[in-house]
Amino acid sequence: MPKRRNIIILILLMLVFIVNQIIERMGVSILFLYSYLDDLLAVPITLGIYHIFISHIRNNSNYFLSPSIIIICVIGFIFHFEILMPSLSNKYIADIWDPVMYILGGVFYALILNQNLLFKLRFRLEKG
Numbered sequence: 001m002p003k004r005r006n007i008i009i010l011i012l013l014m015l016v017f018i019v020n021q022i023i024e025r026m027g028v029s030i031l032f033l034y035s036y037l038d039d040l041l042a043v044p045i046t047l048g049i050y051h052i053f054i055s056h057i058r059n060n061s062n063y064f065l066s067p068s069i070i071i072i073c074v075i076g077f078i079f080h081f082e083i084l085m086p087s088l089s090n091k092y093i094a095d096i097w098d099p100v101m102y103i104l105g106g107v108f109y110a111l112i113l114n115q116n117l118l119f120k121l122r123f124r125l126e127k128g
Contacts, residue, residue, distance in 0.1 A: 003061075003115070006113050009112065010044075016037070017037075017045065035097070039097075039098045039102055039105070040104060040105050042105060043073055043077060043105035043109055044105050044108050046073060047065060047106075047109045047113070051113070051114070065114055070110050077102045081098065082099055
């Protein structure tokens, strides 16, 4: 199971998402939040839940997601929501800033929630 701190951060991210959805449903539109907050939170929430699930299945609290999994997730979100869905439905609009938000969410996940990966990379660099 991931560290308690990471689970608390993940819960806070999900609460921010839920509050943002409630605010949107109430008709309040804060441009940046309305347009980009969901995209920014999508990757860390998705990978955080995936991380908990895989750590539990493997029974390994030191498990971390490899950079390739994080990159594949980011590319998957970009492809699905910025290329595929806009070509299938007028409801979805491709926007240059959405991929930036997915990438920033992936970086946030890698640096903040996937700390065992950072430790391993740091160890490799120090070891030479």
